[in-house]
Every structure is written in C-alpha cells, then in structure tokens.
Amino acid sequence: MIAIVDCNSFYVSCERLFKPHLNGKPVGVMSNNDGCVIALSNELKALGVKMGTPAHYLKEQVARGEITLFSSNYELYGDISTRVQAVLEEFSAGIDPYSIDECWVNFDGFAPGQLEDHARELRRQVKQYTGIPVSIGVAPTRTLAKVANRASKKIEGFGGVCVLYPDSPQTKGLLQRFELGDVWGVGRRLAEKLGNMGINTAWDLRNQNAKEIRRRFSVTLERTVLELQETPAIEMIGMDFARERIMTSRSFGRLTNDKGEIREAIRQHAQRSAEKLRKQGSLCRAVLVFLRTNPHRQDLAQHNPSMIIELNNPTDDSREIVAAAIQVLERLHAPNKRYMNGGVMLMDICERGTEQLSLLGTQQSDAERQRSEKLMGVMDELNQKMGRGTVRIGTPSAGAAWHLRCAHRSPRYTTRWEEIPPVRL
Structure with a gap:
C-alpha cells in the first residue's frame, strides 16, 4: 500500500500559519511579479475567483478588505515543505517527494487494520508539528492513491483520509463517480477521445483491456488502466534524477x-x-x-x-x-x-x-580542480546552513529592475533572522 499526502491549499496554508486571523477568510497567492492568482483558499473560490485570474481584476475587492492577496514567498513555502517531509519521513517506511506540496509515503509493514488509524495519526502529527493541514489517500497503486486523495478532500465524510483496500467495493463506487479528466495522467483531449468510445468514467477505463488500450493509445495509458485494476505499473523517478539541461x-x-x-x-x-x-x-x-x-x-x-x-x-x-x-x-x-x-x-x-x-592536463590543473571543488563545497554548505545568497559572486543592487515585483510578500519567517516573527508578551 502506498499513500499520497497532499498539503491543502499549500501556499495559502503557509501564509495563514503566521496570520491565523485569516483562517476562514478569502486568501490568494499571486504569481511572479504579482501577475495572476495561482493559489486560492476555498473561501476565495466560493467568490467565483478562478486559478489564473489577473490580480488587477481583484484590486477593488482587495482595497475594500474583502479578500487578501499575497506575493509569492517561495523561500517560505520551500522551507515549510521540507518540514512537512521531515515529519512524514520520521513516521513512515520512506517517502518520495513528488512536488512542493505532495509526497508519496510508503506504508510497507503496516497491517491492513492499522492503515487508516496510522494515516489519521500521521495527519494529526503533520498538523501539530508544522501547522499545515494535509489530505491522505492510501491504495494499492499510485493512481488509485490519487483517487483516494481527491476523495479525502472532496467528500466530507472521509475527514481528510481515504483508504482503498484491495478489492474493496468502495473503490468501485468512487471510480464510478470519477470523471476521466479527474484521473491522474488523463488530460482533457485524451478524455474527449475516450468519451467518443463510450469511456466516460474512471470505472469505464478500469474495465478496458490494457493491451488493447496500449495498441490504440500509448503505453502510458495502458499503465493507468493497470493501476486502476490494482496492478502497480508506475514507478516514480524521484526528485534527484540528473537533468540533461x-x-x-x-x-x-x-x-x-x-x-x-x-x-x-x-x-x-x-x-x-x-x-x-x-x-x-x-x-x-x-x-x-x-x-x-x-x-x-x-x-x-x-x-x-x-x-x-x-x-x-x-x-x-x-x-x-x-x-x-x-x-x-x-x-x-x-x-x-x-x-x-x-x-x-x-x-x-x-x-x-x-x-x-x-591530454595536456597537468598536476597543477588537478590541484586547481581540487581547490575548486573544496571552495564550491564550502560555499554550498554555508548557503545551505545560513540561507541562500549568504556567499555569492557579486552584490546585487537594491531596487534594480530585474528584481521581482513583490509588493505584498509576507516575511520569510523561517529562513531570515531579520524577518523572524516577534513574540509579544
């Protein structure tokens, strides 16, 4: 069994962590240069604001105090994400980060009867140690875990945790309610092509012949069918693969x-x-x-x-x-x-x-290479411990045009000493 842990409205949750008075109020986070809204609280969605809405469309509502918009604070979000992952790693059999707000969690070694209780306890611990609310979906495959995770957030009765056991009738019920576009890896155009074949739900896709799907579409969709049939077919590369560029x-x-x-x-x-x-x-x-x-x-x-x-x-x-x-x-x-x-x-x-x-390399060049490695190693270590940019080449000018517009950025509470939140007694 494998789980996917998803931080709820992650960027917004990070902002609310240090501003609890915003809990239950419409809050959004803007993209680079404060261009458009890229993260929304449920309260902001309820007002009809959608992902990608230009920020200047909401200027009047912000001025009236009806909604609150923040500039992106990726330094804060990245640090909080690392803290969430640390909690997950301590209380599981291993993790595989998938994105800044999602993480695969290995539940090997847990008896079936313990899974739901452990998932709920894990959710409680993440909330206690980091303040971030999460939703957890557990299933025999990654694709089904994604289905379970979505159900844990959208269906109130699950309370943030959904476990789909092998051959569970609950799996059939959820897949029959899931539209193809909600299935991990099935895009809008692919869903339209499948719809023309009479395949309209995740349950319809599960009942297809995997080899025939591969012949007509791709090996990727074949793996999705196998995963919906509770046969693990997708392995994650992880976040540490070497990039070619x-x-x-x-x-x-x-x-x-x-x-x-x-x-x-x-x-x-x-x-x-x-x-x-x-x-x-x-x-x-x-x-x-x-x-x-x-x-x-x-x-x-x-x-x-x-x-x-x-x-x-x-x-x-x-x-x-x-x-x-x-x-x-x-x-x-x-x-x-x-x-x-x-x-x-x-x-x-x-x-x-x-x-x-x-071929013309010399002992001197080898020595220079070793000095370079040591210098870069020390530089990276200091920047990791003391914050990015502690040691750098050249000093950037304050107010230069290339700096991002971030007029509404909150302090970087957890990574900058000068921005640490004060405690007033």
Whole structure:
C-alpha cells in the first residue's frame, strides 16, 4: 500500500500559519511579479475567483478588505515543505517527494487494520508539528492513491483520509463517480477521445483491456488502466534524477535597458544554475545566455538574442560559469533595447567522474580542480546552513529592475533572522 499526502491549499496554508486571523477568510497567492492568482483558499473560490485570474481584476475587492492577496514567498513555502517531509519521513517506511506540496509515503509493514488509524495519526502529527493541514489517500497503486486523495478532500465524510483496500467495493463506487479528466495522467483531449468510445468514467477505463488500450493509445495509458485494476505499473523517478539541461530564468520586475542591472540578473541566474548542477553531481561543457524583450509591446523595438559559449573544460565552478555567462552577455546586449526577461542554461551536461579530460592536463590543473571543488563545497554548505545568497559572486543592487515585483510578500519567517516573527508578551 502506498499513500499520497497532499498539503491543502499549500501556499495559502503557509501564509495563514503566521496570520491565523485569516483562517476562514478569502486568501490568494499571486504569481511572479504579482501577475495572476495561482493559489486560492476555498473561501476565495466560493467568490467565483478562478486559478489564473489577473490580480488587477481583484484590486477593488482587495482595497475594500474583502479578500487578501499575497506575493509569492517561495523561500517560505520551500522551507515549510521540507518540514512537512521531515515529519512524514520520521513516521513512515520512506517517502518520495513528488512536488512542493505532495509526497508519496510508503506504508510497507503496516497491517491492513492499522492503515487508516496510522494515516489519521500521521495527519494529526503533520498538523501539530508544522501547522499545515494535509489530505491522505492510501491504495494499492499510485493512481488509485490519487483517487483516494481527491476523495479525502472532496467528500466530507472521509475527514481528510481515504483508504482503498484491495478489492474493496468502495473503490468501485468512487471510480464510478470519477470523471476521466479527474484521473491522474488523463488530460482533457485524451478524455474527449475516450468519451467518443463510450469511456466516460474512471470505472469505464478500469474495465478496458490494457493491451488493447496500449495498441490504440500509448503505453502510458495502458499503465493507468493497470493501476486502476490494482496492478502497480508506475514507478516514480524521484526528485534527484540528473537533468540533461539546467535553466534558470525569470521575468524582470520592469523593463530595463540598463546593462549593469541585466548583468546582475544574468550573474544571479548563472550562480543558481551552478548550484543546481553541483547538487546533482554533474559538470557542464557549455553555457547558453538569452535575453527577451516584451512581445506584447509592439511600440518597442524587439530583440530576442541568444548565444552559446563552450567551456575549456567541464566544470561546476560558479566562477567559471558566471564568467562565461557575462562574456556572452557582452555580445548580446543592445543598448537601445528594453528587456523584460533573461536567463542562463547549462548544456552538454555529464556526470562528475565521467568527463573527458584534456591530454595536456597537468598536476597543477588537478590541484586547481581540487581547490575548486573544496571552495564550491564550502560555499554550498554555508548557503545551505545560513540561507541562500549568504556567499555569492557579486552584490546585487537594491531596487534594480530585474528584481521581482513583490509588493505584498509576507516575511520569510523561517529562513531570515531579520524577518523572524516577534513574540509579544
């Protein structure tokens, strides 16, 4: 049996954690640069606000105090997510993080009669130790666990926990109520094609011949059918698989043609990409840098350049990657263009230890490589312990155009000493 633990309205729950007066009130969280609403409380949904609603549509309601909107605070959300995962790992047989607000939990070793009680106790412990409400779905397969999780949230009688035992009549009842679009891995277009075949519910899909489904559609949908039939067919890769390319990019807070500000942004993106590269134990041989103007501003000159530079040796050293990125930027930047976005992509990635070294390498180059590894290791360790950006290359300017707009961001309570919440007696 496997469980999927889903944090309820996670971003909103993180905000309410330090502002309990917002419990039961309409609350939303906006996307980067405060563009649109990407997370909603149930109370905000009840007002008719939908995912992706532009934030400026709600300006009057915010001004009247009818709803509360926050800028994205990913540093806070990421730290709270880590705390939730720590609780799950302590009280289970193992976890496999799926996203910032979802985690697979292994329930091996628990007797069937203990599963529901243990799931409810786990839910209580997460709430007690982190303050975050979660919903838990348990089933023989991951797809059915997703069904159980959705039922635990949507059907009040489950009380946040739904366990689907093998061959349970309850499974049939839920699958008959589930539309195809609600099944994990079945998108809208695929649901339409299946609907044309008379397959309208999850129960209808379960009753199909898996091999015939594979022949007519794909091996992915075949696995979904098998999972609905209680045959495990989907294994998660996990969050630690090595990526073949690593990109860091973000829209600027406002349009800018200031070369110094754009250089700061590219430097920050290059450092962040290098950190990701080291985390997965890889090296890169090439760096791509790109800039973008605003395609919706046809009154402005458009310029969307990009360029790749090859590195002399495979590396994960932030200094070398930043230097290469800045070198490319010098060739790309046009002084009369106003840019809205820029990014860095690390390419031609190889696993550390498998890189091809130069035939002209010397003992000195080996020593330099060892010093680089030690320096980057210390840098990553300090940033992990003391907070991202504690040790970095260059100092970003306050108020630069590339900084995100986040006029309504709450404090980063758990990761910044200067923003720790005060206790008033």
